Amino acid sequence: MYVLQRNLLFMGDPETMHNRVLYALSVAGKSSFGRSLISLIAGACPASPLRVMGLDFKHPIGLAAGFDKDARALPALFALNFSFVEIGTVTPRPQPGNPKPRIWRFPEADALVNAMGFPGEGMLAARQRLERLRNSSASLPPVGINIGKNAATPLDDALSDYKLVLTKLLEFGDYFVVNVSSPNTPGLRTLQEPDSLRKLLAPLLEITQGRKPLLLKIAPDLANDDIATAARVVNELGLAGMVCANTSIRRELVPRAATLDRGGLSGSPIFPRMLECVRLARQELDSSRIVIAAGGIDSAERARQTLDAGAALLQLYTAFIFQGPRVVKLLMGK
Numbered sequence: 001m002y003v004l005q006r007n008l009l010f011m012g013d014p015e016t017m018h019n020r021v022l023y024a025l026s027v028a029g030k031s032s033f034g035r036s037l038i039s040l041i042a043g044a045c046p047a048s049p050l051r052v053m054g055l056d057f058k059h060p061i062g063l064a065a066g067f068d069k070d071a072r073a074l075p076a077l078f079a080l081n082f083s084f085v086e087i088g089t090v091t092p093r094p095q096p097g098n099p100k101p102r103i104w105r106f107p108e109a110d111a112l113v114n115a116m117g118f119p120g121e122g123m124l125a126a127r128q129r130l131e132r133l134r135n136s137s138a139s140l141p142p143v144g145i146n147i148g149k150n151a152a153t154p155l156d157d158a159l160s161d162y163k164l165v166l167t168k169l170l171e172f173g174d175y176f177v178v179n180v181s182s183p184n185t186p187g188l189r190t191l192q193e194p195d196s197l198r199k200l201l202a203p204l205l206e207i208t209q210g211r212k213p214l215l216l217k218i219a220p221d222l223a224n225d226d227i228a229t230a231a232r233v234v235n236e237l238g239l240a241g242m243v244c245a246n247t248s249i250r251r252e253l254v255p256r257a258a259t260l261d262r263g264g265l266s267g268s269p270i271f272p273r274m275l276e277c278v279r280l281a282r283q284e285l286d287s288s289r290i291v292i293a294a295g296g297i298d299s300a301e302r303a304r305q306t307l308d309a310g311a312a313l314l315q316l317y318t319a320f321i322f323q324g325p326r327v328v329k330l331l332m333g334k
C-alpha cells in the first residue's frame with residue numbers, strides 16, 4: 001500500500017516532501033480524530049515495555065534525531081507507534097542550514113545522503129512547543145533533545161552554545177544527546193577527540209546535575225580505538241551512555257552517492273558498521289551506561305541483532321522514509 005504513496009512522494013524533491021509530510025503530521029496530530037486516523041494507518045503495535053535511564057518505554061523503537069528538528073509533530077509521531085522521539089539537533093539561534101539541495105535519495109540501496117547542517121528555528125521555538133505540549137498532555141512518551149552549535153559559532157566557543165541549549169531546554173526533555181558527530185557542520189567532529197570531549201561534557205554535566213540523562217552521539221567513521229576512548233570518557237565523567245551512530249561520510253558505500261562531494265550517508269548500507277560501533281561501545285562502557293543504536297535498522301531481524309549486540313534502545317530515520325507509517329509495527333515483527 002505504501003509503495004504507491006511512496007512513488008508519489010518520491011516524485012518530488014526530498015526536502016520539500018519531507019516538509020509537507022511533517023506539516024501534515026503536525027496538523028493531523030493536533031486533533032484526536034487526526035491521531036486516531038494516524039494510529040489506524042500505522043497499525044496496532046503490541047507493547048513490549050521496558051525501563052531505561054529511569055524512563056518508561058512502550059517498546060525499544062524510537063525516531064532518530066533530524067526528522068522533527070523543531071518539535072512540530074510529536075503527537076502524530078507517537079501515534080505512528082514510535083515509543084520515543086529525539087528532536088533536534090536544536091541550536092541556540094535559528095539558522096538556515098547549508099545550501100540546497102541537501103537531501104538525496106538512493107532507493108536502490110535504501111539509503112539517503114543529507115547535508116542539512118542543522119537548519120532550524122532555534123531553542124526558543126522548540127522550548128515553546130514543548131512547553132505547550134507538556135501543559136496540554138497528562139503523560140507523554142519520552143522525548144529526547146539532541147543539542148548542537150550554530151554554524152556561525154567558532155569551534156572554540158562551541159561549549160557556550162551547548163550550555164545555552166541545555167540550560168534553556170533542561171526542563172522540557174527526558175534525555176539529552178550531545179551531537180558532536182554530524183558531518184555537515186565544519187569542524188564539529190573534531191570535538192570527538194578525548195580532550196575536547198572532556199572539556200565539553202564535564203561542564204554540561206554540571207548543568208544537568210544528574211537530573212536528566214546526558215548521552216554522547218558519535219560518528220560511525222571513528223576508528224575502533226577512538227570509539228573505545230570515547231566510551232571510556234563517558235564512563236569517567238558519568239554520562240548515561242552513547243548514541244551509536246550518526247550518518248557516515250563513507251558515501252562510496254552507495255556507488256551513485258560516491259560522486260557527491262558532501263553529506264552523510266544513512267540507511268541500510270551503514271548497518272554493519274553501526275553494529276560494530278554498538279559492540280565496541282558496549283564492550284567498553286560500564287554496565288550502568290546504555291547504548292542507543294541508530295543506523296540502517298530496517299527489519300525485525302536487524303532490530304533483533306542490534307538488541308543482541310547490546311543496544312538498550314533503537315532509533316530509525318531512513319527506514320521510516322522507505323517503509324512508511326507501518327515501519328515500527330514491521331520492525332516489532334508484528
Ligand SMILES: Cc1cc2nc3c(=O)[nH]c(=O)nc-3n(C[C@H](O)[C@H](O)[C@H](O)COP(=O)(O)O)c2cc1C
Pocket residue numbers: 064065066067069088089103112114116118146179182217245246247266267268270294295296297315316317318319
Ligand atoms: C535528513 C536527515 C537529517 C538528520 N539530522 C540529524 C540531526 O539534526 N542530528 C543528529 O544527531 N542526527 C541527524 N541525522 C542522523 C540520524 O539521527 C541517524 O543517526 C542516522 O540517520 C542513522 O539512522 P538511519 O540509518 O535509521 O537513518 C539525520 C539523518 C537524516 C537522514
